[in-house]
Amino acid sequence: MKSRIMAGAVTAGLLCVGAASASTYGIVDLATGGDATGIGSTIGSFDNGAISGSMTALTGLPLVTPILTQSASGVGVSEYTGDDPAIDGEIFWEAIVFNFGWTVKMISVTIGALDSEDDYDVWADGSFVHNGDTSTFYFDDPTYVTSFGVSANDTFECEADAWMCFFGLASGGPDDVTVKSFEVSSVPVPASGLLLAGLIGGLGFQRGRRKAS
């Protein structure tokens, strides 16, 4: 009876530790007035009070230093004066990479300025994970990263009717999207470590009791 009460107390303690460590870093808002700074530079930063990191504007256009842009729809990339301020795929791809500096668990990324012909690619630690055209993409659970990115690469297309596009009867254009927000969660490594230590301790405790009886 005494051992059962003790086991219960140990379990309750571990559950408390687990709950505390599983806190979320929440949503990082990249729209104007949100959590982003350094707009107008190649490398900016984000900080929502729970998590911070850097964001870098990239382009496939050679010999160009792209900069971060921002609107109510989120952050984008500008390759040169007059370029579409969104992450666009005109001639060369553009992308933004968000770097945390340590491992987080990705929940989702929400895309802004999404039109009918827009699609975007999502990257996790430099590897392609998704091509999509929905406003919010949910990562596979679990997806652990130190960085993720969003890119666009279609130059010109008329998805609905290619022949109408050819004769100028339908409009097409490059992918052009923004990153409006993303959500990340902490990685519960410390809790798992404590849980493991607790289990090992618990096994030792049981073994000790069995020997005594």
Ligand SMILES: [Ca+2]
């Ligand atoms: Ca652009």
Ligand SMILES: [Ca+2]
């Ligand atoms: Ca461009």
Ligand SMILES: [Ca+2]
């Ligand atoms: Ca497209």
Ligand SMILES: [Ca+2]
């Ligand atoms: Ca668009």
